[in-house]
Amino acid sequence: MAAAAEQQQQQQQQGFRPLDEASLVAYIKATPALAARLGGSLDALTIKEVGDGNLNFVYIVLSDAGSVVIKQALPYIRCVGDSWPMTRERAYFEASALQKHRGLCPDHVPEVYHFDRAMSLIGMRYIEPPHIILRKGLIAGVEYPLLAEHMADYMAKTLFFTSLLYNSTTDHKKGVAQYCDNVEMCRLTEQVVFSDPYMLAKYNRCTSPFLDNDAAAVREDAELKLEIAELKSMFIERAQALLHGDLHTGSIMVTPDSTQVIDPEFAFYGPMGYDIGAFLGNLILAYFSQDGHADQANDRKAYKKWILKTIEDSWNLFHKKFVELWNKHKDGNGEAYLPPIYNSSELLCLAQKKYMTSLFHDSLGFGSAKMIRRIVGIAHVEDFESIEDASKRASCERRALNCAKAILKGRRQFESIGQVIVHVQSFDRD
Template identity: 40%
Template sequence: EGYRAFTPDSLRPWLASLPALAARLGGSPQQWQISEVGDGNLNLVFLVDGTDGGVCVKQSLPYVRVVGESWPMPLERAWFEYQHAVVAGPHLAGLIPAPLHYDATLFASVVALLRPHRVLRGELLAGQRYPQAASAVAEFVARSAVHTSPLAQPLEAVAGQVAGFAANLALTRVTAELVFADPFEALPRNRWTSPQLDDTVAALRANAPLRAAVAELGHRFLTRREALLHGDLHTGSVMVSADDTRVIDAEFALYGPVGFDTGVFVANLLMAYFAQPGYSDSDAAHSGYADWLLEQVAVFWQHFARRYDALWAAHASGDAWPQRLFADADGQAAFAAGRARRLADIYQDTLGFAGAEIVRRITGFAHNADFERIADPALRARCEQAALALASELLLQPQAFGHIGAVLARAQAQA
C-alpha cells in the first residue's frame, strides 16, 4: 500500500521533501548526483552526492534482485537493517554509517554516504592492504556482542530486542537454508565449478558426520540468542578508506551466537587467501600479499578476543554474571576464568561457522567474487578445493585447532 520502487527521478523529489536530508545534501535538488549502485543480491541502493554532503538510500525490493520476481522476499528487511543501526548504533560510533531516516511505507532507509570508501572485498581482490580493517571489524563484533547482550543490559531490555529481531524471519530463513541445508541437497539453485568439483561435492554430501556438524551449527544459530549479530559479515559488507572502516548491510540482523559473525568474517578472509593462486600474475602476488591476508585472520581474532574480554569486564552491568557475586578476590579470579571459557566457546563456534560458510560459498547458491573472478575453471577449482579441505577439518576436527595460529598453519599447508 503506497510502496513503489524508486528510480533516480522519483528519488530526487522525495529527498527534497525531507528537510533534514535536503539540508544535508545542500544546494538545489537539480544539483544532486544520483546513481544506483546495488551490487548485492537483494536491494536497490542509491548514492546521492549533494553540494554539501551525501546520503545513501537503500530500498527493499519485493523479490530477490539477482533472481527476479520468481523469488519473492518480504520488504521488511530494510526495517531490520535500520533497527540494527538504532539498537547497536550507539555502541558502534565510527564503525557504521550514521542512520538518518527510515520510511515504513517505502521500506527505504537513508544513511550517511561513505566517501571515499570502497568495498573491502574489491580492495582485497585488487591486492590492496588496509592494515586497520580487520581490527575495526573485530571491534564492531566485540562491541555488538557485549553491549547488546545480557552481560551488559537488563534482561528486560534484551528480551525486547530479541523479540523484535526474531521477526526478521525471511532473511533468517535464507541463512538457515542457504548455509545450513542447501549445500547438502540436490537443488537447482546450487552450483559449483563443474565438472572439476563434482566428486568433491558428492563426497561432501555423502559425509554424514559433516552434515551433522553443519546441522549442529544450524541448531546453535537458531537457538543461541547471545547477542545482536550482523548476520552477513562478509568482506562485501565492509567499506574502507585509508584510515576508516565501516560495516554496512545489516539486513540479516538477529540475536544469535557471536561465533556466527566472527566465523563468517574469518571464512571470507580465508577464501580471499585461498583464491590467491588464481591471481599469481598480479603485482600483489610478488609482495607477500597472500601471507598478509592470512595474517589478517589472526589480527581479527586476537583483536576480537582482547576487546570482548575487556569490554565485558568493563561493562558487566547486566543480569548475566551479576557482578555483586564476584566482587571478592576469588570471585574476580572466577570471573576472569569464566570470560576465558566463554571466549574458548566462541572460538570453537567461529571455526565451525567458518567451515560452514566456506562450504556454502563454493557449493551453494551465493558465491564469492574472490573465486568467481578466476577465469580458468581448473585453476579456480584447485583454489576452491584447498579451501574446502580446510573447511572440512574445521567442521569435523575443531578441537585440532587449539589456537588461531593452528588455523593459519593448516591453511598454508592446504593452499
C-alpha cells in the same frame, strides 16, 4: 494485535512505490532530514543508481553541499534468474540494526539520516571514495593495516553490548522479540548456508566438472552433516547477541584508514560466532583465492601472509577487546555473571576463558560453514569467481573446501587462532 499488525502491513503496502530518479528527487525535496544533508539547492543533484537492481535500489545522491545514499528494499530478491519473494520489512531491521550498532560503534557504522517504513527506504551516509568494498580490495591485493583492529572493535562492541553480559534479561528479551520478525531473512540463511550445500538443490553450483566429485562428497559426508545440524540449531535457537547476520567481506567498505560495516538486513539475535565466523571465513576464502590472482608482477606471497596476519590479529584483538569490555562493565546491568558469585579475578578469568573458548569454537564452526556454502552452494564469492581459468579456480576452491571441512569437524581441537593459521597453511599446496 494480529489484526492491527495486518492493517499496518496493508497500509505499508499501500504506501509503497519503487522510486525512480525523478520521483526520488521529489521524495528528497519533501523530506527535510534528507534535504538538509544536501544543502539548499536541490535542483542540480547528481544521482547514480549503484544497486544491482536485484535486491534493492541504491542511489548515490550528490549535491554541491552534501551527499546521501538512498536504499530502498524491493519485495523480492533475485538469484540465478528466478526471483524469490522477500519481505520489504528487512529494511526496517536493517535500519534498526544500523542505528543500534552505530550507537555502540560510531567509528565503523554509517549514520542513518532517515527511515521510511512504508517505503522500505533508508537514507544514510554516503560512504565516499576512496572507500571500496573490502572483497574487491582483497582481490586487488591491497593491504589494510587497520582492518583487524577496526573489525575487532566493531565485533567486540556490537556483540558485547547486545549480549546478556551487558544487558538485563528484560532488555535482552525485548530485543529478541523484536528481531524474531526478521525470520524470513533467517530462513534464507538456513537454506543457503545450512541446508542446500548438503543436499541436491536446484540452485547449488560449483566449478564443474572439476569440483563435481567434491560437491558430491560434501553431500555424502555423514560427519559433516552431523556438525552442520548442530550449528543450524544453534543459529536458530540461540539468542546470544544482536548480529549483523551477513558479515562477509562484501558488507564492509574500506580505505587504509577507515572501515565501515554496511547492509545488516539479516540482523537478528543469534550466536555471536556466526558474525565472527563470517568475517574470518571470508578472509580465509580470500587467502585461498590469492594463487588465482598471482601473476608475474605480484606472486601474492607477501599478501597471503598479510591476510593470515589479519585473521590472527582479528580474533586476538577481538578477544582482547571483548574481555576488556567485560571487565569494564562487570558491575553493570548484565546478570549473566553476577559479581557476588564470580567474586575473585581468578574465577572471573576462568569463566571468561570458558566463554571465549566456546565462542572461538562456534566461530570456527560457523566460519567453515560459510566457506563451504560459497564453494558448493548457490552464492559464490567474487574472490574465486574472478579467477578466469576454471581449472585454476577449482584448485583454489578445493583447498578452501578441504580446509573448511576439516575445521568444521575438528573445531573443538583448536586452542588458538595461531593453530588455525597453521592448519590453513597446511592446505595451501597443490
